[in-house]
Amino acid sequence: MIKRIITLQYLVSLEDFPVTGIVGPRQVGKTTLVKQYLSAQNMRYLDLERSSDLAKLRDPELFLSQYIDQTIILDEIQHLPELFPLLRSLVDEHRHPGRFVILGSASPTLLRQSSESLAGRINYLEMHPFSLLEVKNELSWQGLWLYGGFPEPTLSTKPTFAQAWYRNFVQSYVQRDLPQYGLPAKPTVTQQLLRMIASAHGNVLNYSTYAKSLGLTVPTIKTYLSFLSNAFLISLVSPWHINIKKRLVKSPKIYLRDSGMHHYLLGISSLDGLLGHVLLGNSWEGFVIHQIASLLRSDDELYYYRTQDGAEIDLLVRRNDQWLVAAEIKFTSTPSLRKGTYIAMQDLGISKLYVIVPDAERYPLNEKVEVIGLQQCLQEIIQLN
Numbered sequence: 001m002i003k004r005i006i007t008l009q010y011l012v013s014l015e016d017f018p019v020t021g022i023v024g025p026r027q028v029g030k031t032t033l034v035k036q037y038l039s040a041q042n043m044r045y046l047d048l049e050r051s052s053d054l055a056k057l058r059d060p061e062l063f064l065s066q067y068i069d070q071t072i073i074l075d076e077i078q079h080l081p082e083l084f085p086l087l088r089s090l091v092d093e094h095r096h097p098g099r100f101v102i103l104g105s106a107s108p109t110l111l112r113q114s115s116e117s118l119a120g121r122i123n124y125l126e127m128h129p130f131s132l133l134e135v136k137n138e139l140s141w142q143g144l145w146l147y148g149g150f151p152e153p154t155l156s157t158k159p160t161f162a163q164a165w166y167r168n169f170v171q172s173y174v175q176r177d178l179p180q181y182g183l184p185a186k187p188t189v190t191q192q193l194l195r196m197i198a199s200a201h202g203n204v205l206n207y208s209t210y211a212k213s214l215g216l217t218v219p220t221i222k223t224y225l226s227f228l229s230n231a232f233l234i235s236l237v238s239p240w241h242i243n244i245k246k247r248l249v250k251s252p253k254i255y256l257r258d259s260g261m262h263h264y265l266l267g268i269s270s271l272d273g274l275l276g277h278v279l280l281g282n283s284w285e286g287f288v289i290h291q292i293a294s295l296l297r298s299d300d301e302l303y304y305y306r307t308q309d310g311a312e313i314d315l316l317v318r319r320n321d322q323w324l325v326a327a328e329i330k331f332t333s334t335p336s337l338r339k340g341t342y343i344a345m346q347d348l349g350i351s352k353l354y355v356i357v358p359d360a361e362r363y364p365l366n367e368k369v370e371v372i373g374l375q376q377c378l379q380e381i382i383q384l385n
Contacts, residue, residue, distance in 0.1 A: 017123040024127035025232040077102040084117040107230040128294035148260015166264035183227040198265035202282030240303040255286040284331040311344040
């Protein structure tokens with residue numbers, strides 16, 4: 001059993017909040033995490049995709065009221081959103097920590113009823129695919145990058161299984177989950193959109209290009225991308241542009257959140273195929289960004305910076321109105337920086353810049369710039385929490 005970084009946050013939340021919500025994409029390990037503690041603590045687990053457990057909730061108030069002194073875990077809560085007002089009422093009647101744990105494969109934005117009904121009562125935690133720090137003793141960075149961070153394909157390390165797994169994973173989202181969340185797109189359109197995103201991974205988003213290619217309006221594309229983001233399938237990294245008196249790029253960059261899913265959509269099934277692919281650098285950039293994101297606090301902000309004149313920094317992390325991390329991401333063992341990077345550092349007042357490479361002994365390029373391997377960088381970032 002691989003210990004997840006989120007474990008301590010989960011156990012602390014049980015002690016502090018009446019309701020703990022764990023959100024994240026399907027198959028990321030939410031159920032495995034909570035089931036580890038079923039026997040150690042006074043808990044009762046219900047899977048809302050199982051008909052026998054749904055039958056227990058035909059009269060949910062009667063059933064849930066019987067277990068005031070137990071923690072009730074409700075898995076895939078999005079299937080029964082009408083429970084949220086009842087949970088609020090039950091919590092208010094007997095308010096003590098650890099009453100309920102809800103698991104959902106959508107963000108709190110899609111689980112809107114929970115955020116409205118349980119405000120002030122719930123602590124949300126997001127579970128990400130595997131971090132390199134979680135699997136460093138089981139898997140190389142190459143394997144994690146190639147197969148992605150979902151436990152089953154990651155730990156199998158079998159190309160044929162990984163391809164089949166991601167095919168089923170994507171089809172499940174496209175044909176069932178996203179329509180259930182309210183996405184109005186036809187499954188064929190969603191599938192085509194995901195493949196377009198895979199080809200544009202790491203690039204500045206141009207809504208008009210997607211709209212023209214799919215025969216849709218720009219507002220419709222924005223709606224579809226919002227659903228994909230709230231289902232934890234894509235990320236939009238915003239540009240930093242406050243108080244900068246320069247001509248800036250002001251559109252977000254778009255990424256698929258999991259490198260394994262990205263590679264599946266590109267038809268990449270081997271490390272050789274990845275290393276020879278035209279999107280090698282984009283894939284590595286997205287992988288590093290999401291590895292870092294998995295270690296950050298929920299209110300940390302991710303940005304990139306780019307001017308029309310070529311000043312650019314790949315990743316900026318802001319915490320409490322200060323720069324926590326600034327990084328250039330390079331897939332090489334001998335990186336060098338362009339003049340535009342130093343101009344960007346000066347524009348933003350960056351005092352330290354990481355140049356993140358796959359695997360290297362850390363060394364300074366100068367007094368403000370340090371080359372560092374991905375694993376070492378992640379170890380430094382997690383210590384900042």
